[in-house]
Amino acid sequence: MIMPRLSLAGALALTAFGSAQASSPADWAKLRKDAEAACIKASGLTSARITDYADLFQGHVVLAVEGVHPQKHMQGAKGRMLCLYDKRTLTVETAEPAKR
Numbered sequence: 001m002i003m004p005r006l007s008l009a010g011a012l013a014l015t016a017f018g019s020a021q022a023s024s025p026a027d028w029a030k031l032r033k034d035a036e037a038a039c040i041k042a043s044g045l046t047s048a049r050i051t052d053y054a055d056l057f058q059g060h061v062v063l064a065v066e067g068v069h070p071q072k073h074m075q076g077a078k079g080r081m082l083c084l085y086d087k088r089t090l091t092v093e094t095a096e097p098a099k100r
Contacts (some may be wrong), residue, residue: 014021028055035061039083042092046070051080061085063096 023031032053040048043065052064063083068076084093 035085038092039063043081044092
C-alpha cells in the first residue's frame with residue numbers, strides 16, 4: 001500500500017492540539033537556535049532571517065523565513081518559506097506559502 005506524503009499544512013493540522021513539554025529556559029533557547037539555523041539552511045534563500053516563530057505544536061516548531069532567491073532567473077526576488085522543525089528527529093520540511 002502506498003502512503004501519501006504528509007504536507008506541511010497536514011502536519012500542522014495533525015499537531016495543532018498537542019501539549020507542550022516543560023524544559024529549562026536554556027533548553028528552549030538552544031532548541032530555538034537549532035531550529036532557526038536548520039530552517040534558514042533548508043530554505044535555500046540568501047540573506048535569510050527568521051520573521052515568525054511558533055512553538056505551539058507538539059513536537060514541532062514552526063518558523064517563517066524571508067530572504068532572497070539565489071537563482072539567477074529569479075533576479076533577486078524576495079522569497080518567504082514556511083518551515084516545520086521536528087524536535088524529535090531534528091529534521092525540517094519547508095514549503096512556500098500559498099499566494100494570496
